[in-house]
Structure formats: structure tokens, C-alpha cells
Amino acid sequence: MALSRRGVVAVICLAALALVPVVAAAADAPYYVGLFARVMIFAIAAVSLDLILGYGGLVSFGHAAYLGIGGYAVGILSFHGISSGFVHFAVAPAAAAAAALVIGFVSLRTAGVYFIMITLAFSQMVYFLGVSLNQYGGDDGLNVTRHSDFGSRVDLADPVVLYYFVFAFLVVFLVLGGRIVRSRFGVLLQGARSNERRMIALGFPIFRYRLAAFVIAGAVCGLAGALFANLTLFVSPSIMHWTRSGEILMMVILGGIGTLFGPVLGAAAYLLLESVLARWSEHWQAILGPLLILVVLFSKSGLLGLIAPRPPDG
Amino acid sequence: MGESVLISAFVVIVIGGIGSIRGAFIAALLVGIVDAAGRAYLRPLLALFMSRAAADNAGPALASMSIYILMAAVLFIRPQGLFPPKGR
Numbered sequence: 001m002a003l004s005r006r007g008v009v010a011v012i013c014l015a016a017l018a019l020v021p022v023v024a025a026a027a028d029a030p031y032y033v034g035l036f037a038r039v040m041i042f043a044i045a046a047v048s049l050d051l052i053l054g055y056g057g058l059v060s061f062g063h064a065a066y067l068g069i070g071g072y073a074v075g076i077l078s079f080h081g082i083s084s085g086f087v088h089f090a091v092a093p094a095a096a097a098a099a100a101l102v103i104g105f106v107s108l109r110t111a112g113v114y115f116i117m118i119t120l121a122f123s124q125m126v127y128f129l130g131v132s133l134n135q136y137g138g139d140d141g142l143n144v145t146r147h148s149d150f151g152s153r154v155d156l157a158d159p160v161v162l163y164y165f166v167f168a169f170l171v172v173f174l175v176l177g178g179r180i181v182r183s184r185f186g187v188l189l190q191g192a193r194s195n196e197r198r199m200i201a202l203g204f205p206i207f208r209y210r211l212a213a214f215v216i217a218g219a220v221c222g223l224a225g226a227l228f229a230n231l232t233l234f235v236s237p238s239i240m241h242w243t244r245s246g247e248i249l250m251m252v253i254l255g256g257i258g259t260l261f262g263p264v265l266g267a268a269a270y271l272l273l274e275s276v277l278a279r280w281s282e283h284w285q286a287i288l289g290p291l292l293i294l295v296v297l298f299s300k301s302g303l304l305g306l307i308a309p310r311p312p313d314g
Numbered sequence: 315m316g317e318s319v320l321i322s323a324f325v326v327i328v329i330g331g332i333g334s335i336r337g338a339f340i341a342a343l344l345v346g347i348v349d350a351a352g353r354a355y356l357r358p359l360l361a362l363f364m365s366r367a368a369a370d371n372a373g374p375a376l377a378s379m380s381i382y383i384l385m386a387a388v389l390f391i392r393p394q395g396l397f398p399p400k401g402r
Contacts, residue, residue, distance in 0.1 A: 106389075109389075110393040114389055114393060117389075118328075120324075124321075129375065129379070132371060243317070
């Protein structure tokens with residue numbers, strides 16, 4: 001199978017990401033390993049959002065809640081002395097999936113702006129729940145005392161090991177996402193986005209399909225949250241504030257809605273611009289905002305659309 | 315910058331039904347009353363059947379959540395809001 005132009009872009013970017021720790025070690029700049037690990041974690045979250053936003057047409061404005069749930073799962077488990085990574089990385093997506101099941105069950109009854117607002121409402125509830133967890137630091141957040149423990153061979157306390165750990169998750173999820181999108185399930189999801197009434201008339205129970213997609217996206221974002229807790233060794237309610245949901249949404253739009261690799265580019269562009277501009281001025285958002293407007297105005301599918309326009313046959 | 319007002323305004327519009335001015339007016343009063351009442355009475359109310367410390371903890375959290383719980387409940391029962399504009 002010949003790679004499309006977008007496939008080539010994805011492979012080149014992933015190869016570049018794989019080389020980051022080597023280059024950082026050679027340039028004696030270990031700071032970049034952490035920065036790019038952060039980029040990839042948000043890329044995972046953004047790709048999971050794009051699965052329901054781009055392919056399902058469901059604009060969820062509460063995606064940061066799952067990031068927080070995943071992070072708090074790791075934080076609370078290690079607070080109680082359970083440091084096994086296998087437990088952490090099973091509980092985090094399971095808890096996020098359970099939350100997504102409840103939230104999706106209620107939210108998917110509505111559509112359009114109402115759907116956006118109800119997902120926002122739920123994420124605000126989760127946020128205030130986090131604030132009220134006084135035992136776990138409440139508003140001030142919770143220090144994660146130890147990294148998830150995967151035995152002595154995979155020591156996440158080593159930044160380079162953690163980096164490749166995150167990288168592996170990103171690659172696996174991109175491949176998995178590609179399969180989901182091309183499967184019968186994924187095609188149904190896209191059909192329901194383009195013509196909901198017709199899919200219903202054809203006899204497909206689209207509510208169940210959408211709920212399944214919503215739960216998958218939640219679980220993957222929960223995993224990203226668990227990775228984030230391992231990277232920063234700190235979780236606080238601020239990682240599920242609604243502005244964070246907006247940031248993830250912005251990464252997806254910036255990179256390209258409805259593309260698998262676009263959100264990765266979007267996350268990279270957003271976070272790298274943030275780190276460069278923030279060094280320059282504390283009002284970095286004043287520069288990022290107009291840039292976002294320009295990208296949205298001039299490219300229908302974001303940065304990926306600028307680099308590799310969609311071939312005419314789709 | 316004005317984020318809290320922005321979000322509550324969205325909540326009001328959605329509860330009232332998007333496109334309905336009468337709905338926005340009534341929902342604004344409703345949201346204001348629920349929020350203020352939650353902050354004033356929820357903690358003493360919870361203290362009636364919980365320990366003082368638990369009420370001190372849960373009260374303010376529930377009070378901040380109250381308008382979102384209201385919105386979720388309204389949308390669950392009436393997905394178009396309380397007063398959807400006619401003719402659509």
C-alpha cells in the first residue's frame with residue numbers, strides 16, 4: 001500500500017519525535033525531553049477528542065474532565081500506597097470510561113449547542129468535585145509521590161524512558177485510531193455525522209454507536225491523564241478547568257478536524273508556540289489567538305490541510 | 315477575564331432555550347436564585363444529617379456545582395431547554 005502524502009507527513013513527524021531524546025542529549029538540553037513528552041500527552045488527548053469531534057460530529061467541550069479523572073486515579077492510588085503501574089494504567093482509563101458512559105448517556109440525548117453545553121456542565125461538576133476533595137489536597141492539588149511502578153526494567157523516573165513510554169502509547173493509539181476510523185463502526189459514526197436521519201432510517205441504533213465512541217474517547221483521554229500525572233508528578237483541579245477543554249479543542253481545530261494526525265500537529269504547534277512565546281512575553285495568547293484565526297480562515301482542515309491538502313478522491 | 319460571567323450567561327441561555335428572550339429572562343432569575351440559595355442554605359441543610367466537617371466540605375462544592383446540575387437536569391428532561399422558541 002502506497003502511503004498518501006498525509007501518511008508521509010505522519011511518518012516523518014513521528015520519526016522526528018522518536019529522535020528528540022537523542023538530539024536533546026547531544027545538545028545537552030534535557031528540558032526538551034519533558035516538553036515533547038508533554039506535547040505527545042496532549043496529542044493523545046487531542047486525537048481522542050478528534051475521534052468524536054471530527055469523525056462523530058460530537059463537539060464535546062468537557063474533554064479535560066477525563067484528563068483530570070485519569071490523573072487523579074494515579075494520584076489517589078499512589079496516595080494510598082498502591083504504586084503498581086499495571087493497576088494505575090488499568091484504573092485510570094476504566095474510571096474515565098465509566099464517567100464517559102454516564103456523561104455520554106445523558107448528553108447524547110441532546111444535539112448541537114445543547115450537547116456542547118451539557119458536556120461543559122458535566123466537566124464543571126467534575127472540576128468542583130476535584131476542588132472539594134480536601135483529603136487529596138482540594139484546590140491546591142495533590143503531589144504524586146512516586147511514578148507508576150512497572151518493575152525495574154521500565155523505570156518511569158528516567159525522563160527518557162518515560163518519553164518513549166508516552167511515544168509508544170501515541171503510536172499505538174494512532175494505529176488503533178486508524179483502524180477504528182476505517183472499520184464498519186467508524187464509517188457508521190461518520191455516516192451519522194453527515195446524515196443522522198438517513199442512518200436512523202437505515203435502521204442503525206446510532207445512539208449506541210455514538211455512546212461507544214464517546215466512551216472510547218474518554219478512556220483514551222483518561223490514559224493521557226495518567227501519563228500526565230507521571231510526567232508532572234502533580235495533579236490539581238486546574239487540569240480539568242474548562243479552559244483546558246478549550247485548549248484541547250483548539251489543538252484539534254488548529255491541527256485539522258477529522259484527520260487522525262492533525263491533532264498531533266495541533267498539539268505540537270500550540271504547546272511549542274506557548275513555550276516560545278511565553279519566554280518572550282506573558283501576553284503570549286495575544287499572538288496565538290490571531291494565528292489560530294488565520295489558520296482557521298485559510299485552511300479548512302487546519303495545519304495538516306496546509307501541509308498536505310486532501311487528494312481529490314478523498 | 316470575566317470567565318465566570320461568560321459561563322453563567324451560557325448556562326442561562328441554554329436553560330432558557332436558545333433563541334428565546336423570555337426563556338433567558340426566566341432562566342436568569344432561576345439560575346441566580348439557585349446559585350445564591352445553594353451558597354446560603356446548602357451547608358446548614360447538609361449539617362442537619364451529616365457531620366459538621368463533612369457538611370463544611372460538601373456544602374460549598376455542591377453549591378458551586380448547583381447551576382450545572384440544574385442545567386444537566388433541565389436538558390435531560392427537555393433537551394431544547396425550558397422555553398424553546400416556536401416555529402422551529
